Amino acid sequence: MTDIAISYNRPVARGRELFGSLVRWGHIWHPGADSATTISFSKDVTIDGHALAAGRYSLWTIPDAPPKPWTVIFNRGVGGWHTNYPGESQDALRISVSSETGPHMETLTYYFPVVDADSAVLRLQWGTVIVPMKIKATQ
Structure with missing residues (x-):
């Protein structure tokens, strides 16, 4: 069994236009x-x-307007503030992920809609944007 834990604080949309406005396309953003x-x-x-x-x-992440994929970054620099990206030299992994559209989610959330014996789908969702990632245990 592989344990996965996510620790985050949740921004709220509050009627704002999120992606392409509050969160700029093509720039590093902390979800x-x-x-x-x-x-x-x-x-x-x-x-x-x-x-x-x-x-x-x-x-x-580096969000991009559909149909362009987002870049999702797993960075070794932990314990920092959400506005201080630790830099590419600390990146453990960068992947390209196609975003999806779904029902409006007022507060940013991460959830696992699919969990199997050795894999799961993690979704990041805020507003109508969903960024799904397939996680698979290797051991």
């Missing part, structure tokens, strides 16, 4: 508020087929 969001894995995993070692990472 959370206050302290940087972290995700940890108790064992090695793959994220959308790309290897990621067990450990704790801060989570960052």
